[in-house]
Amino acid sequence: MTNWTSSRILIIGAARQGVALARYLSARGAQVILNDARSAEALQAARASLADLPIEWALGGHPLSLLDGVDQVCPSGGVPLDLPLVAEARRRGIPLSNDSxxxxxxxxxxxxxxxxxxxxxxxxxxxxxxxxxxxxxxxxxxxxxxxxxxxxxxxxxxxxxxxxxxxxxxxxxxxxxxxxxxxxxxxxxxxxxxxxxxxxxxxxxxxxxxxxxxxxxxxxxxxxxxxxxxxxxxxxxxxxxxxxxxxxxxxxxxxxxxxxxxxxxxxxxxxxxxxxxxxxxxxxxxxxxxxxxxxxxxxxxxxx
CATH class of the missing domain: 3.40.1190.10 (Mur-like, catalytic domain)
Known part of the structure; x- marks a missing residue:
């Protein structure tokens, strides 16, 4: 089983799959960045559900700087692979994965x-x-x-x-x-x-x-x-x-x-x-x- 301790994981999409994966990885010692184009106000319920964990939230867009120092990128199912943030991750050779x-x-x-x-x-x-x-x-x-x-x-x-x-x-x-x-x-x-x-x-x-x-x-x-x-x-x-x-x-x-x-x-x-x-x-x-x-x-x- 993967040792996630201190791994820096970028999850794109804070809906059902992204929130579940963020909880799983953060609880196992990963440094999780949860990114979504929506605003903090629109994601109040998701943020509240993860309030007990040290999740880093990056909301309102998909800046390429989020990839700096990241070990793995996990796009949720609704996130297209031609999203510039995902495409840049692939260009840099950063592995992709997901909750499944x-x-x-x-x-x-x-x-x-x-x-x-x-x-x-x-x-x-x-x-x-x-x-x-x-x-x-x-x-x-x-x-x-x-x-x-x-x-x-x-x-x-x-x-x-x-x-x-x-x-x-x-x-x-x-x-x-x-x-x-x-x-x-x-x-x-x-x-x-x-x-x-x-x-x-x-x-x-x-x-x-x-x-x-x-x-x-x-x-x-x-x-x-x-x-x-x-x-x-x-x-x-x-x-x-x-x-x-x-x-x-x-x-x-x-x-x-x-x-x-x-x-x-x-x-x-x-x-x-x-x-x-x-x-x-x-x-x-x-x-x-x-x-x-x-x-x-x-x-x-x-x-x-």
Whole structure:
């Protein structure tokens, strides 16, 4: 685990993620500068929530002088990487990170990461509910709910963390969850990423730092997600409406049943009629959640 004592860390963005990370790092001895373009008056609540810690606040702009003596820069998810302050940090070779990256470095338990252009919040919630039936404690957060860095000290090795990850978070990350899912990749946030290629590369980073013992989950029916199959470095589990080919593990629609294909034969998990979420997109979300749950070692009984 990183020793943060006396490290000088610049956090850009004093919203939910930035405030959580500032508390975590400052409590571990880091010298934290929390920067936001908003005024002190607009950030009264955030400032009050951190009043017990020696946070250095830099508000009302993003002067490049904030980088002097800084060891690491942590832009929050809403901060574009072409912000001059971030661009200058990269030019100077100052490492970038964020709350999700630092959480993965500190987490003592298995972590499931889920990204996609659509459906990731629903799928993350479903996987969290399934995991609750199996693991001593399931922590759900990331791009939804609380940033998981808030609770990392309360986690233990038998637990599991389920995190939703956006392209904004992934584009600066250099660590992958042990179980990583890309549900779909369709045009989205191109105002931020510029091109579809850049957006896809940001999504792909959830897989880039996995190893041979890790598992990737990809949507077979989405060309953007399935195009990433060649990037998988460990095991692959897929999901889609039709049965996977022989030798490939995945979930599919087997008549009126959600089913798991182990590469040779099918096992029915539960009937489609018990799914309360409506719409074809939610059927895909359920198939994804079951594939992710299987990859994480969650039993079929817990998926119902």
């Amino acid at each position: 990256q630092i959480f993965l470095e500190a987490s003592p338990c298995k972590t499931i990461g889920i990204t996609g252009s659509a459906g990731k919040t629903t799928t993350t919630t479903l996987v969290g509910r399934m995991a609750q039936a199996v693991f001593p404690h399931c922590w759900v957060g990331g791009n939804i709910g609380n940033p998981l860095i808030t609770d990392v000290e309360r986690m233990s090795p038998p637990d599991v963390a389920v995190m939703e990850l956006s392209s904004f978070q992934l584009e600066v990350m250099s660590r992958s969850p042990q179980v990583a899912a890309v549900l779909n990749v369709t045009p989205n946030h191109l105002d931020r990423h510029g091109t579809m290629e850049a957006y896809t590369l940001a999504k792909k980073r959830i897989l880039d730092f996995q190893g041979p013992d890790d598992t990737a989950i990809l949507g077979r029916d989405d060309p953007g997600a399935w195009a990433l199959a060649d990037s998988v470095q460990g095991a692959l589990v897929s999901f889609g409406l039709r049965q996977p080919p022989r030798g490939q593990v995945g979930t599919f629609l087997h008549g009126d049943q959600i089913a798991l294909w182990d590469g040779e034969s099918a096992r029915d998990l539960f009937p489609v009629c018990i799914i309360r979420l409506r719409g074809q997109h939610n059927l895909s979300n359920v198939l994804a959640a079951c594939a992710i749950a299987h990859a994480a070692g969650i039993s079929p009984d817990a998926m119902r």
